[in-house]
Amino acid sequence: MPTMKVLAVDDQEFNLDLIDLAFMDNPSIQITRAVNGREALDVLAADAGYSVILLDLAMPVMDGFETLSRLKAHPLWSKIPTIVVTANSEEKHRALREGASDFLSKPIDVEELKLRTHNYAKIKEYQDYLGDMNRILEEKVHERTTELQEALAFAKKTEYEISARLGKASEYRDMETGMHIKRMSHYSAKLAELAGLPPEEVELILYASPLHDIGKVGIPDRILLKPGRFTPEEFEIMKLHTVIGGRMLETDGSYPVIDAGRIIALQHHEKVDGTGYPAGLKRDEIHMHALIVSIADVFDALSSQRVYKKAFTIEETLEILRQGCGTHFDERLVHLLIENLEAFTAIKEAFPDEEESPSIMSLIDQLQ
The missing domain is CATH 3.40.50.2300 (Response regulator)
Structure with missing residues (x-):
C-alpha cells in the first residue's frame, strides 16, 4: 500500500x-x-x-x-x-x-x-x-492532433501539387507559358486578398486558379493551335473548354482546391452583363473566384507577349480593363487592381517569361 x-x-x-x-x-x-x-x-x-x-x-x-x-x-x-x-x-x-x-x-x-x-x-x-x-x-490528444494536422497538411500539399501539375498539363496543350500560369495565379491571390477574402480562401484561389484552362486538353489541336481567327463553328468548339474543365474536375466535395478549380474552369469566361459563356451568368450568379481569375487572366494575357501578338503596355491593358467594367468585368475588382498596380507589376517582374523553360510549341519547332 x-x-x-x-x-x-x-x-x-x-x-x-x-x-x-x-x-x-x-x-x-x-x-x-x-x-x-x-x-x-x-x-x-x-x-x-x-x-x-x-x-x-x-x-x-x-x-x-x-x-x-x-x-x-x-x-x-x-x-x-x-x-x-x-x-x-x-x-x-x-x-x-x-x-x-x-x-x-x-x-x-x-x-x-x-x-x-x-x-x-x-x-x-x-x-x-x-x-x-x-x-x-x-498528451495523447495533443499527439493525435499533431499527427492529424501533419496528415492534413500533407493532404493539402498533395492536392496543391496535383493542381499545379494539371495546370501545367493545360499549358502544354496551347501556346501559353508556364510563367503565365504562375503570374495569373499570384495575380488572382493578390486580388482576392485586396477584395477582403479570408487568408484560407486567398490560398485556395492561389492553388486552384492554375486549373482555369484545364479543359483545353479536350479541344482538338486544329482549333486550339490555330494561329488565325476562329470561324464561328470553331469558336463554339473552343468555348467547350469551360464545360470540359468543369466535368474533369467534378468531385464529391472532399477536395477544396479541385472543387474551387471546377468553378473557376467553368465560369472564368462568364461576363457580368450576361454575355459570357458557357451559361450566360450575370453578376452575383458568377462565383467571386471566377470573377477574380477572369480579370487576372486577361490582365496577364494582354500585358504579355505571345507568338501571335505583341505585349500591350500596362496603360493599354488597364484601359481595356476599364472599358470592360460593368460589361465584361466586375467594376470593384478592376478598380482594386488599378489602385494597387504596384503589387501586380511586382508579380509580373518576379515571373518573367524569358526565365521559363522552352514551351511545347518551341520544342515542336526545334524537332521540325
Whole structure:
C-alpha cells in the first residue's frame, strides 16, 4: 500500500503527539509535524506531495486562517485537503467558508481523526489519479492532433501539387507559358486578398486558379493551335473548354482546391452583363473566384507577349480593363487592381517569361 503523507500543524506538542499515536498502527500514514503556519509552508515548499493537512487555527507566528489563505492561493497546495482543528464553532464556519475541506472539534475524537484523515487521503489519491489520467489524455490528444494536422497538411500539399501539375498539363496543350500560369495565379491571390477574402480562401484561389484552362486538353489541336481567327463553328468548339474543365474536375466535395478549380474552369469566361459563356451568368450568379481569375487572366494575357501578338503596355491593358467594367468585368475588382498596380507589376517582374523553360510549341519547332 502506498504511503499517505499527512502534515500536522499545531503549536501544542500534546496535540501533535496525539496525532502520532492515532496513526501508529497504520504504516501507510506518515506524519510530518509543524508548530505554526510559517513552518508548515516551509515544509510544503520543500515537498508538496502531502495527502492531507491537519491545521490548528490558534497558533503563534502565523495562525490557521492566514495559513489557510496562503494554501488556497497556491496552485499546488490548494489541491491538498485541509482539515481544521478547533474548539470554536464560529471559527470552523469561517474556515469552511475560506476553503477548508472539513473540520475536527476539540477535544479530538481519535477514531474520527483517523477516519476523516484516511478518507480525505483516499480522495486526494483519486484526484491525483484523475489528474494524471487527464494529463495523459491531453498528451495523447495533443499527439493525435499533431499527427492529424501533419496528415492534413500533407493532404493539402498533395492536392496543391496535383493542381499545379494539371495546370501545367493545360499549358502544354496551347501556346501559353508556364510563367503565365504562375503570374495569373499570384495575380488572382493578390486580388482576392485586396477584395477582403479570408487568408484560407486567398490560398485556395492561389492553388486552384492554375486549373482555369484545364479543359483545353479536350479541344482538338486544329482549333486550339490555330494561329488565325476562329470561324464561328470553331469558336463554339473552343468555348467547350469551360464545360470540359468543369466535368474533369467534378468531385464529391472532399477536395477544396479541385472543387474551387471546377468553378473557376467553368465560369472564368462568364461576363457580368450576361454575355459570357458557357451559361450566360450575370453578376452575383458568377462565383467571386471566377470573377477574380477572369480579370487576372486577361490582365496577364494582354500585358504579355505571345507568338501571335505583341505585349500591350500596362496603360493599354488597364484601359481595356476599364472599358470592360460593368460589361465584361466586375467594376470593384478592376478598380482594386488599378489602385494597387504596384503589387501586380511586382508579380509580373518576379515571373518573367524569358526565365521559363522552352514551351511545347518551341520544342515542336526545334524537332521540325
